[in-house]
Amino acid sequence: MSESNLTEARARLWRPAPLLPKEDERDGALVFVVAVLCFLACVAALAALAADRAATGWRGELSGEVLVQARPGPNETPALAAERAAAALAGVPGVTEVVALGRSEAEALLEPWLGRGGLEDLPVPQLVVVELDREAPARRGALDTALQADGVDAVIHDYEAYLGDVRRAGTLARAGAVGTAALIACAAAAVIAFATRAGMAARREVVEVLHLSGAEDAMLARLFQARFAKLAAVAGVIGAGGAAVIAAGLRALSGSGGFLPILPVDWSDLPWLLLCPLLAAFIAALSARRTAMELLAGFE
Amino acid sequence: MVGPGRNPARYEGPAVRFENVGLRYGRQTETLRDVSFDLEPGSFTFLTGASGAGKTTLLKLIYLALRPTRGLITAFGQDVATLPREAVPALRRRVGVVFQEFRLLDHLSAFDNAALPLRLAGLKPKAYRDDVGELLAWVGLGERMHAMPATLSGGEKQRLAIARAVVGKPDVLLADEPTGNVDHEMALRILRLFVELNRLGTTVLIASHDQDLVRQSGKPVMHLARGKLGPASVGRAA
Ligand SMILES: Nc1ncnc2c1ncn2[C@@H]1O[C@H](COP(=O)(O)OP(=O)(O)O)[C@@H](O)[C@H]1O
Ligand SMILES: [Mg+2]
Numbered sequence: 001m002s003e004s005n006l007t008e009a010r011a012r013l014w015r016p017a018p019l020l021p022k023e024d025e026r027d028g029a030l031v032f033v034v035a036v037l038c039f040l041a042c043v044a045a046l047a048a049l050a051a052d053r054a055a056t057g058w059r060g061e062l063s064g065e066v067l068v069q070a071r072p073g074p075n076e077t078p079a080l081a082a083e084r085a086a087a088a089l090a091g092v093p094g095v096t097e098v099v100a101l102g103r104s105e106a107e108a109l110l111e112p113w114l115g116r117g118g119l120e121d122l123p124v125p126q127l128v129v130v131e132l133d134r135e136a137p138a139r140r141g142a143l144d145t146a147l148q149a150d151g152v153d154a155v156i157h158d159y160e161a162y163l164g165d166v167r168r169a170g171t172l173a174r175a176g177a178v179g180t181a182a183l184i185a186c187a188a189a190a191v192i193a194f195a196t197r198a199g200m201a202a203r204r205e206v207v208e209v210l211h212l213s214g215a216e217d218a219m220l221a222r223l224f225q226a227r228f229a230k231l232a233a234v235a236g237v238i239g240a241g242g243a244a245v246i247a248a249g250l251r252a253l254s255g256s257g258g259f260l261p262i263l264p265v266d267w268s269d270l271p272w273l274l275l276c277p278l279l280a281a282f283i284a285a286l287s288a289r290r291t292a293m294e295l296l297a298g299f300e
Numbered sequence: 301m302v303g304p305g306r307n308p309a310r311y312e313g314p315a316v317r318f319e320n321v322g323l324r325y326g327r328q329t330e331t332l333r334d335v336s337f338d339l340e341p342g343s344f345t346f347l348t349g350a351s352g353a354g355k356t357t358l359l360k361l362i363y364l365a366l367r368p369t370r371g372l373i374t375a376f377g378q379d380v381a382t383l384p385r386e387a388v389p390a391l392r393r394r395v396g397v398v399f400q401e402f403r404l405l406d407h408l409s410a411f412d413n414a415a416l417p418l419r420l421a422g423l424k425p426k427a428y429r430d431d432v433g434e435l436l437a438w439v440g441l442g443e444r445m446h447a448m449p450a451t452l453s454g455g456e457k458q459r460l461a462i463a464r465a466v467v468g469k470p471d472v473l474l475a476d477e478p479t480g481n482v483d484h485e486m487a488l489r490i491l492r493l494f495v496e497l498n499r500l501g502t503t504v505l506i507a508s509h510d511q512d513l514v515r516q517s518g519k520p521v522m523h524l525a526r527g528k529l530g531p532a533s534v535g536r537a538a
């Protein structure tokens with residue numbers, strides 16, 4: 001290739017330098033702060049998804065069965081009372097299976113609340129587990145009628161109340177997570193607004209010369225907007241990556257069931273984290289633009 | 301060759317008109333009082349006055365970095381007080397400014413500095429690459445176009461600032477003490493540059509307290525003293 005061809009090729013490749021000076025050290029700290037915020041937002045989002053899944057899971061289990069506690073009559077052993085209750089409920093439409101629990105099974109059921117052992121002297125209630133048809137579960141009223149018809153004195157544990165509690169807890173957890181994510185987004189916007197302010201103050205001479213050379217406000221704002229959007233996207237990738245590592249760890253630890261009592265994370269949650277860099281960039285761009293336009297309005 | 305050209309706008313009156321303009325910084329006494337003058341299109345005028353007389357202030361009023369506290373300023377027939385903000389950038393692009401302290405952008409090469417107004421006007425690099433190269437050669441910076449401002453001498457910075465001011469072919473060129481940082485030899489070279497630009501049609505206003513240069517130019521002079529503009533005079537031809 002001849003000398004002039006080389007010069008020509010180089011000239012064609014030439015691009016003007018960016019109008020704003022390259023990033024300086026301060027940006028490292030800003031990336032860190034935004035990355036931490038993104039991480040927290042991702043954890044909150046995962047928690048919301050997990051809470052939702054947990055609530056659904058509990059609801060499913062609870063609505064699938066009903067516990068009945070038989071009260072023995074004056075001349076009756078508790079075991080016999082349980083047998084009679086089971087017999088009364090067995091024929092009810094919508095009931096698939098009825099099991100009167102033995103003493104040891106009942107103790108096992110109560111163990112989470114009362115602890116192991118020490119139950120020997122206590123009158124452990126006789127429990128009957130009624131499995132309901134998931135498609136057409138028996139209504140509570142039908143169970144009551146059947147028990148009364150056979151003259152069994154029994155208490156049907158009110159799962160509807162539990163279900164309501166679970167539903168409320170799930171809603172609360174979700175609302176909490178959404179609120180937390182919203183707060184974090186606001187904090188991120190505020191951080192970017194501060195950074196834009198600081199960036200424009202540090203680059204005041206450049207901005208002023210561009211302004212006096214005929215740059216439109218919107219064009220100047222775009223410079224800061226693009227810069228902070230890029231920065232937030234990078235921070236979003238870092239933050240979401242961190243959250244993904246932790247979520248994947250939790251998921252792996254919880255085994256094939258994927259049902260860790262506190263945070264049932266699922267592999268299908270992870271793709272949602274991809275939204276984080278996009279959202280972070282969007283929020284940063286919006287905030288930087290707003291702040292820049294506001295400051296530029298003060299320029300004569 | 302990039303020579304400054306006339307903007308095609310069909311306005312025939314003075315490029316800039318001041319009518320009883322006053323300017324006060326904060327609460328101090330007026331820096332400019334009852335300043336009235338016309339800059340006719342294609343004219344070449346010097347603005348003289350002692351340091352602190354208000355020369356820079358007057359130029360700032362023209363390039364809209366300051367608003368007058370009273371009086372009327374029109375640029376190309378438009379009252380700048382009623383000009384909407386969106387219209388200001390376009391008007392600024394018709395006015396080239398050589399700032400007293402150059403105000404070159406340190407992170408951009410000489411070439412990118414000179415090309416700045418064209419870039420801000422939305423031109424693509426391909427469209428202005430050759431023109432800017434020619435302009436830089438014309439002001440004697442052909443060999444220095446990839447240099448960063450920090451490595452340029454005072455005279456080179458001065459000529460780069462001039463190149464940036466004229467690259468967009470402005471209708472009006474304002475220069476604030478453009479020979480303040482250079483020796484007499486360089487001052488004469490720069491003066492010849494301005495005369496050449498003016499010959500090609502640009503209205504030129506130069507603030508200077510270099511009496512020798514003003515005398516040598518033989519151009520009309522507006523003199524500022526105690527905030528007021530004295531009667532116009534003419535520098536003696538060299
Ligand atoms: N931004 C400012 N705030 C307050 N006073 C100013 C400002 N700029 C200039 N002045 C004052 O206005 C007067 C004129 O300044 P200037 O226009 O810079 O004069 P010159 O360019 O002729 O030396 C000076 O007394 C100066 O102190
Ligand atoms: Mg001055």
